[in-house]
Amino acid sequence: MSKLTIGFIINGQKKTIETTTSTRLLDLIRDDLHLTGTKEGCGKGECGACTVIMNGELVASCLILATQSDGAVITTIEGIGDNECLDPVQEAFIETGAVQCGFCTPGMILAAKKMLEENPHPDEEEIKRGISGNLCRCTGYQKIIDAIKLAANRLSSKNGGRSEKDD
Amino acid sequence: MEEFPQGLQNSKDFSGGDSKKCQRTVPCQGYFAPQRIEEALEILSRYGKEIKIIAGGTDLLVQYYDRLYEINNWLDLKNIKELKEVKINKNQMIIGAMVTHTQLESSEDIKTYYPVLSQAAADIGSPQIRNRGTIGGNIVNASPAGDLLSPLMAYDAQFKLQSNQREMIVPAEEFFIGPKKTILQPNQLLTRIILPLPEEKTYGCWIKIGKRKALAIATIILALVVKMAEDNKTVKDVRTCLGSVAPTPIEIKEVRKKMAGKNFNQLDFAELGQIVEDKISPIDDIRGTREYRKDVAKEIMINALEEIDSARRERNY
Amino acid sequence: MTERYVGRNVYKVDAQDKVMGKAKYPDDIYFDNMLYLKIKRATHPHAHLRRIDISKAVKLPGVVKIITADDIPQVKNFGLIIKDQPVLVGIGQKMRYMGDALAIVIAETKEIASKAVRLIEVEVEELEVISDPLRAMEKDAPLIHKDGNILATHYLEKGDIKKGFAEANVIVENEYRTTFLDQVPLQVEAGVGIYDEESGFIKLWVASQWLHDTQADVAQSLGFPKEKIRIIQPVIGGAFGKKEDISVHIHLALAAIATKRPVKLTYTREESMIAQSKRHPFIIRVKTGATKEGYLTAWQAEVIGDTGAYASSGPAVVHKGMYHCTGPYNVDNVKGVAYTVYTNNTYAGAMRGFGTTQMAFAYESQMDILAHKLGIDPAQFRLQNAYNIGSSTPNGQILTHSVGVKETIKKAAEIAGWKGGLR
Numbered sequence: 010m011s012k013l014t015i016g017f018i019i020n021g022q023k024k025t026i027e028t029t030t031s032t033r034l035l036d037l038i039r040d041d042l043h044l045t046g047t048k049e050g051c052g053k054g055e056c057g058a059c060t061v062i063m064n065g066e067l068v069a070s071c072l073i074l075a076t077q078s079d080g081a082v083i084t085t086i087e088g089i090g091d092n093e094c095l096d097p098v099q100e101a102f103i104e105t106g107a108v109q110c111g112f113c114t115p116g117m118i119l120a121a122k123k124m125l126e127e128n129p130h131p132d133e134e135e136i137k138r139g140i141s142g143n144l145c146r147c148t149g150y151q152k153i154i155d156a157i158k159l160a161a162n163r164l165s166s167k168n169g170g171r172s173e174k175d176d
Numbered sequence: 177m178e179e180f181p182q183g184l185q186n187s188k189d190f191s192g193g194d195s196k197k198c199q200r201t202v203p204c205q206g207y208f209a210p211q212r213i214e215e216a217l218e219i220l221s222r223y224g225k226e227i228k229i230i231a232g233g234t235d236l237l238v239q240y241y242d243r244l245y246e247i248n249n250w251l252d253l254k255n256i257k258e259l260k261e262v263k264i265n266k267n268q269m270i271i272g273a274m275v276t277h278t279q280l281e282s283s284e285d286i287k288t289y290y291p292v293l294s295q296a297a298a299d300i301g302s303p304q305i306r307n308r309g310t311i312g313g314n315i316v317n318a319s320p321a322g323d324l325l326s327p328l329m330a331y332d333a334q335f336k337l338q339s340n341q342r343e344m345i346v347p348a349e350e351f352f353i354g355p356k357k358t359i360l361q362p363n364q365l366l367t368r369i370i371l372p373l374p375e376e377k378t379y380g381c382w383i384k385i386g387k388r389k390a391l392a393i394a395t396i397i398l399a400l401v402v403k404m405a406e407d408n409k410t411v412k413d414v415r416t417c418l419g420s421v422a423p424t425p426i427e428i429k430e431v432r433k434k435m436a437g438k439n440f441n442q443l444d445f446a447e448l449g450q451i452v453e454d455k456i457s458p459i460d461d462i463r464g465t466r467e468y469r470k471d472v473a474k475e476i477m478i479n480a481l482e483e484i485d486s487a488r489r490e491r492n493y
Numbered sequence: 494m495t496e497r498y499v500g501r502n503v504y505k506v507d508a509q510d511k512v513m514g515k516a517k518y519p520d521d522i523y524f525d526n527m528l529y530l531k532i533k534r535a536t537h538p539h540a541h542l543r544r545i546d547i548s549k550a551v552k553l554p555g556v557v558k559i560i561t562a563d564d565i566p567q568v569k570n571f572g573l574i575i576k577d578q579p580v581l582v583g584i585g586q587k588m589r590y591m592g593d594a595l596a597i598v599i600a601e602t603k604e605i606a607s608k609a610v611r612l613i614e615v616e617v618e619e620l621e622v623i624s625d626p627l628r629a630m631e632k633d634a635p636l637i638h639k640d641g642n643i644l645a646t647h648y649l650e651k652g653d654i655k656k657g658f659a660e661a662n663v664i665v666e667n668e669y670r671t672t673f674l675d676q677v678p679l680q681v682e683a684g685v686g687i688y689d690e691e692s693g694f695i696k697l698w699v700a701s702q703w704l705h706d707t708q709a710d711v712a713q714s715l716g717f718p719k720e721k722i723r724i725i726q727p728v729i730g731g732a733f734g735k736k737e738d739i740s741v742h743i744h745l746a747l748a749a750i751a752t753k754r755p756v757k758l759t760y761t762r763e764e765s766m767i768a769q770s771k772r773h774p775f776i777i778r779v780k781t782g783a784t785k786e787g788y789l790t791a792w793q794a795e796v797i798g799d800t801g802a803y804a805s806s807g808p809a810v811v812h813k814g815m816y817h818c819t820g821p822y823n824v825d826n827v828k829g830v831a832y833t834v835y836t837n838n839t840y841a842g843a844m845r846g847f848g849t850t851q852m853a854f855a856y857e858s859q860m861d862i863l864a865h866k867l868g869i870d871p872a873q874f875r876l877q878n879a880y881n882i883g884s885s886t887p888n889g890q891i892l893t894h895s896v897g898v899k900e901t902i903k904k905a906a907e908i909a910g911w912k913g914g915l916r
């Protein structure tokens with residue numbers, strides 16, 4: 010294990026931080042930056058609770074070395090929406106009851122957001138594929154899928170696109 | 177990207193182009209992220225077994241969970257741009273070792289020429305895993321259940337291995353020698369995967385059987401590639417490659433003999449399925465029993481032949 | 494206060510915090526100067542501990558302290574129903590499953606704690622490992638706990654079972670087995686503890702399902718008055734029964750007392766799989782009788798529940814399972830026996846359904862098999878035997894309200910497109 014200094018942009022803020030070669034990006038985010046919205050559910054890439062967006066890609070931060078994030082641009086759940094104005098995906102999760110214990114929620118929301126960015130009108134199968142790296146043990150997924158559909162509808166009507174149901 | 181405050185943009189300070197400087201300064205210790213293959217090979221020859229090559233890390237960080245401290249030095253390939261390219265060179269497809277499953281899945285060229293590889297990549301893990309996991313990592317990790325390995329064999333892939341002494345090109349079949357065992361030496365890097373561009377009437381089918389639709393390590397894999405003659409009926413050549421049924425991905429060569437030169441319309445699919453079942457000797461493990469695997473191997477072979485048959489009929493030449 | 498809520502959608506109170514990543518779960522709590530714990534676990538599922546050598550581990554820079562059973566002679570066993578679980582296994586004592594704790598390592602970082610755990614050397618004297626409850630019940634089986642491997646036996650009797658079988662035209666007898674299941678809440682066991690020397694308070698932030706029960710158990714184990722133990726419930730990342738049992742609590746308390754610093758302990762997922770409770774695997778032997786018209790006359794059940802190395806909620810789970818042996822069906826003559834059995838498997842406790850889900854596998858299978866034997870549509874067979882208002886359960890409870898099983902069966906058949914018949 011060696012110590013070294015790395016730098017990255019996280020949630021729009023530049024950070025320079027000392028870390029070690031045996032630290033995971035997940036540990037750096039949680040233990041050093043205290044951005045605890047990013048969770049650890051398995052540590053092995055299976056559950057998606059540790060999901061963040063790094064350089065525009067959905068990734069599992071438990072499978073990335075902190076040093077590998079040197080020079081990267083990272084978004085965690087804390088970088089989505091704010092107190093005054095939640096992201097439409099966040100709103101939809103609240104409204105449809107897609108949040109129960111909430112442990113999967115940050116990762117799930119990031120996965121949903123990323124998917125909607127790439128595919129604004131996903132069908133049910135595409136939604137399932139988009140969140141297939143995120144486990145939820147409480148909801149049975151149906152309300153999460155409903156939330157993503159609702160968010161998709163709202164986003165597309167806001168962008169002047171088609172709107173089936175805006176309720 | 178925005179300008180950086182004091183960070184190590186492009187990792188210059190402890191990797192970058194100046195590897196001599198890197199050697200002496202403290203921050204370079206333990207983690208190297210060079211930008212060129214030659215530098216990587218140079219670092220590799222210096223450290224040999226004392227350094228771990230890391231690509232996407234999706235196998236390594238699982239293997240070293242809670243014991244990452246055991247690795248003293250990392251060689252990260254992330255900055256080597258040429259390893260991330262998919263390109264056609266004359267009659268070959270060259271895929272860089274750092275190409276991710278997401279890249280493979282979304283590449284139009286791969287989809288057109290190597291649909292079996294494209295589908296295999298799309299079936300790996302989850303979006304998070306496909307975004308990080310690489311073809312090189314999948315190959316070098318050499319899991320008997322590695323999803324890309326059977327398709328690569330089925331398309332007659334060759335691997336380019338480089339050290340700072342020499343480079344060599346080996347066929348996929350010779351590369352794998354056991355579960356998680358390959359001929360790769362500690363001072364070697366897998367740099368490229370080379371695939372011959374397939375002839376026009378080549379058909380393929382990919383079948384992966386696992387416990388779930390996502391995040392499933394395969395219980396059995398079949399990659400079937402059939403080359404048809406000009407008439408779109410006579411079988412010119414065939415590759416029947418399976419994963420998760422032996423210590424390494426394997427080809428059932430007997431199928432070649434049975435099918436070559438035959439009219440596809442007159443093939444006995446059940447007989448071919450039976451050959452596959454007879455020629456494999458899988459083991460019992462947590463994902464399935466030997467008996468189950470043998471039964472399923474036969475059935476998926478028949479399904480794959482049927483699928484290829486209908487694809488062939490759809491294409492009216 | 495006059496606002497009405499019934500019939501209206503109400504958003505979950507903490508949903509906003511959760512979608513923003515602000516909700517604080519136990520592992521999200523940090524204190525300055527905090528130390529990290531890791532547990533050295535059993536090296537064998539059934540063995541006497543002969544020697545434990547921590548000398549290499551304590552020398553590792555960054556290790557603050559390692560607690561073994563020798564350091565805590567005053568600490569008592571714990572457990573939900575029976576206090577049979579040791580906080581730490583001492584020399585000469587037995588480890589009974591792979592999750593038993595042998596030592597608490599306290600270090601400046603998680604990494605150092607992990608390294609130190611691997612430096613602890615253990616010598617054991619191996620005993621026969623009992624992984625099958627049927628073996629545990631044999632006369633010559635070694636005892637896992639001194640009072641015998643059958644921890645509890647419960648009986649059930651309603652009506653006259655002999656008469657019931659005499660009235661039956663068809664009798665079906667089968668054995669069913671269910672497996673271990675982990676509840677897998679997405680958040681593993683985790684917590685933070687502090688000890689305030691001045692006031693003598695121990696504060697534990699741990700996701701728990703039974704705060705007061707946990708408080709009492711921690712207090713009796715440590716020999717503290719209850720009011721000195723404060724269990725604070727942060728947001729909880731799922732539980733499904735798994736967090737009814739003590740997990741990190743007592744280890745945190747001991748480490749906080751020993752170091753006077755804030756301490757944190759988070760299990761790995763594997764540790765959670767190995768060390769914390771599971772759904773009981775059941776062996777269910779059932780004999781069911783029915784008339785040729787398709788009415789149940791007799792139901793006899795023997796239930797063997799593998800509670801693993803420790804009781805946890807076992808006696809209650811297996812007992813309750815037996816009470817549900819007939820499912821939601823009317824039977825006048827019922828007889829049952831349930832054994833809760835110790836083995837060297839991971840201990841089993843509460844999980845959604847508390848013994849009833851295992852039974853459902855057996856009774857619904859019996860119903861299908863009987864329906865086929867009788868040549869009656871299985872849905873119809875169920876309907877004509879299902880509970881009504883006024884039905885009495887095997888343990889004699891008269892159902893006076895909320896009996897929706899017939900409607901449920903009808904609705905399920907409709908949604909499934911069930912056309913009747915035998916398939």
Ligand SMILES: Cc1cc2nc3c(=O)[nH]c(=O)nc-3n(C[C@H](O)[C@H](O)[C@H](O)COP(=O)(O)OP(=O)(O)OC[C@H]3O[C@@H](n4cnc5c(N)ncnc54)[C@H](O)[C@@H]3O)c2cc1C
Pocket residue numbers: 053054055228229230231232233234235236237238253273274299300301302305308309310311312313314315316317321322323324364365366367391392393394
């Ligand atoms: C949750 C999860 C699900 C998964 N699902 C699947 C699945 O469905 N199918 C499947 O096949 N795999 C699966 N995997 C395994 C893994 O994602 C793949 O094998 C992946 O392709 C590995 O690539 P990587 O770049 O992440 O490898 P790394 O972990 O970076 O490296 C793997 C090994 O290869 C070596 N290595 C990497 N690149 C090179 C190189 N260029 N030259 C020399 N050595 C090199 C490394 O030193 C290491 O030993 C899964 C993994 C996880 C965590």
Ligand code: FES
Pocket residue numbers: 048049050051052053054055056057058059060069070071072
């Ligand atoms: S903690 Fe990273 S995927 Fe589960």
Ligand code: FES
Pocket residue numbers: 107108109110111112113114144145146147148679730731
């Ligand atoms: S809400 Fe609990 S895991 Fe998804």
